Amino acid sequence: MHPHLLGRGGAEVRAEALARTLDAPLYAGFGAREHIDEDVEVRLAFEDSSLRRLCTSKIVRDFAGIVGWPAVAELRTFDVLVFSNEGATWYPPGVDQAVVRYQGSLDQAAYSRNDDFAGVKHRLMSALKRLTLPSTSAYPDVWVTPSTWTAREMERYLGVRADYICPPPIDVDAFNPRPLDEREGYYLTMSRLVDQKHVDEVIAAVEEVGARLVVAGEGPARERLEAQASDRVEFVGWVDGAEKRELLEDASGFLFAGRGEAFGIVTAEAMAAGTPVLAVASGHTQHQIPRECGIIVERGCLADAIRRYELDGIEGSAAEIHAHARALFDQTRFEQTIREAVDLACERAQLSRATLATSPASASEHQQRQSRASSDNH
Structure with a gap:
């Protein structure tokens, strides 16, 4: 539901x-x-x-x-x-x-x-x-x-x-990460175009350093964001499937400034594509991206993260970033955990029904027996 x-x-x-x-x-x-x-x-x-x-x-x-x-x-x-x-x-x-x-x-x-x-x-x-x-x-x-x-x-x-x-699953095998030195030279951000994703901060950061940016996604903020952007920024609308994977695999880096993310499926997908993530420290994002996979900075410092990345790179290669995503977001792991959770819920529900079936008198007698057993142990 x-x-x-x-x-x-x-x-x-x-x-x-x-x-x-x-x-x-x-x-x-x-x-x-x-x-x-x-x-x-x-x-x-x-x-x-x-x-x-x-x-x-x-x-x-x-x-x-x-x-x-x-x-x-x-x-x-x-x-x-x-x-x-x-x-x-x-x-x-x-x-x-x-x-x-x-x-x-x-x-x-x-x-x-x-x-x-x-x-x-x-x-x-x-x-x-x-x-x-x-x-x-x-x-x-x-x-x-x-x-x-x-x-x-x-x-x-x-x-x-x-x-x-239990992190959501990603089809990591669907991605074919390219070496970082063979990428197309643009940065990518991808999300619903709404205020809480702070895409305006991403645009401001690339404008400050003079980088290229592709913005993928739709939402009520699109018109305002297009008015803010120069011709270095390209809006491609909603993407999915092969087109989405291709954008992620060809990008030099993925930029993200969302606030209070519960998980961040798109940053996980970026790692599955072997793409470094440069993001603002907020919500789970700040815990999701290790040093070998990207750079985390305070809000307002995203342009500095781009400069650092272009000067020094990051610790991990595209293949290592991809492997990190595989270890955390595997579909089999998700399915096993969810089925185990359902089994446990059924077990607990059975226990609840058994408790409800116990008469007040029987429950009282059971508590008294437990109390006596506890006293005997002491």
Whole structure:
């Protein structure tokens, strides 16, 4: 279960991988099936909602999730539910359903970046989510998260600890990394073109050093970013598949300035292509990129990172960067971990049902026996 399918980013790649691993349908609220590969069955729970025409508003999507997911009756027919992020967790699972929650970054408007969202409506909705979202943390039997960063977010804001840290999978074998001295001489950034990705900082950095930049992605900030850029910067729109891999494999370096990334699927893909990552120290990105794979700098210093890279390079070769990605983001490792998480959730759900089946009197007698055993041991 995934909040919405309004584009294809790291969260959608992760939700798709979960459905494929478990051979299960992918439920989402609003959105379009085209954002998920055809081999995964997509069911849009809010497809007939009267709010559909307003779903471009985050406030509308949040409200629709809170009131809409509990009404999706067919979810009761499943033995196991896997929530992808918090947006779909407003559905209250049955007592006899096993629940896994794969939690990426929590809603940044409600938590770590609440100060970035102005307006009374956003502030009120964020306050409502902070008051109500923690109540859904009682539902999962097992928690999974893609990084230590999101594990810390969960502990800080929801008071729960991750059972598994499981990075999303990447088809590392699909990439054919070229030696760095045979690249095309441009830098690449790739993401949704929205404010929190800070693509404007990337553009400013390459303009400062006089480098070439290719910007891949679409979003509401594109027009503003194009107005900022000189002819050194080329916008190529949304890319995927072979075109995406080719851009990553030919780039001299990958630039990234996003804030508070839960994992960073595109930086992982850059490493799979053997491409050094030059990034701002924020979110999980600062922990994801070792010295042999790139350079991490404080915000505002991305131009300095480019200069350092062009002068001294990095410790690792393209082949070594590729090998690092293989070790961390292998698909088999992801599939094994998710299946293990589901098995554990089923085991814990069985234990919960057994506990519920125990009468109050029997439970009391069991506690008394435990107390006597403890006393005897002392």
